[in-house]
Amino acid sequence: MKSAAEHREFVDLVEALRAAQDTITGASPPEDVARKAREGLEEVTRLLAPFTVSEAEQLAGYLITEPGHAQALAPVLHVDESSTEHVRGRLVLGRYYLGGNGAAHGGSIPLFFDDVLGRLANDGGRGTSRTAYLHVNYRKITPVGQELRVEAHVDRVEGRKRFVVGTIHDPEGDLTVDAEGLFVALRPGQP
Numbered sequence: 001m002k003s004a005a006e007h008r009e010f011v012d013l014v015e016a017l018r019a020a021q022d023t024i025t026g027a028s029p030p031e032d033v034a035r036k037a038r039e040g041l042e043e044v045t046r047l048l049a050p051f052t053v054s055e056a057e058q059l060a061g062y063l064i065t066e067p068g069h070a071q072a073l074a075p076v077l078h079v080d081e082s083s084t085e086h087v088r089g090r091l092v093l094g095r096y097y098l099g100g101n102g103a104a105h106g107g108s109i110p111l112f113f114d115d116v117l118g119r120l121a122n123d124g125g126r127g128t129s130r131t132a133y134l135h136v137n138y139r140k141i142t143p144v145g146q147e148l149r150v151e152a153h154v155d156r157v158e159g160r161k162r163f164v165v166g167t168i169h170d171p172e173g174d175l176t177v178d179a180e181g182l183f184v185a186l187r188p189g190q191p
């Protein structure tokens, strides 16, 4: 397991990237400011490109003790309570995940659940599995910029099949989304 303690600066870099994604998404800057910001981002790419590594050596997504696991793709779950069978926590969807009219983009929700349910599916010594399906029911708009409650648990395991379910509730306590994922354990040698 890669250690977040040894890569604090990288963890902070990804946190800064998330903040940049939110800020860029919500900004309407004058052209000269947009150009300066682009040059700053290009400088980041120039700085990091020589340190590109293989997937096995990659840090993003693999610093698993960190909220969001040091990757900027999926929304971050802040875990309050967890076991190998369940997880409870909080989620704030930033401006980056805005769809329209204050509601989260529909695609951001399965992105979130694939990560959260997938990790639960693989937890507890169950080993690696892959998403066979992810069913998401949108019951009410999921607001961005507000603290949401998340719950997920392993519903049942049938041979290689792991069924994992999850919910999101808004600050009023209303259910906004429920989801079910089927994760199929990989056979030896299966990619």
Ligand SMILES: CCCCCCCCCCCC(=O)SCCNC(=O)CCNC(=O)[C@H](O)C(C)(C)COP(=O)(O)OP(=O)(O)OC[C@H]1O[C@@H](n2cnc3c(N)ncnc32)[C@H](O)[C@@H]1OP(=O)(O)O
Pocket (backbone or CB within 6 Å): 060, 061, 062, 114, 115, 118, 119, 122, 129, 130, 131, 132, 133, 159, 160, 161, 182, 184, 185, 186, 187, 190
């Ligand atoms: C970065 C940090 C890393 C670690 C962090 C990890 C957390 C993130 C997790 C993300 C995981 C992903 O997104 S993975 C990426 C997205 N998913 C994929 O790319 C998967 C692509 N699909 C596949 O590779 C394959 O189809 C599998 C592995 C899912 C299943 O193929 P298989 O192994 O040949 O198994 P197969 O015999 O077909 O099916 C086994 C059983 O499951 C059932 N089954 C299979 N698919 C379905 C289905 N869609 N709907 C219903 N049932 C299904 C079959 O009927 C059968 O039931 P029965 O007859 O036995 O009853």
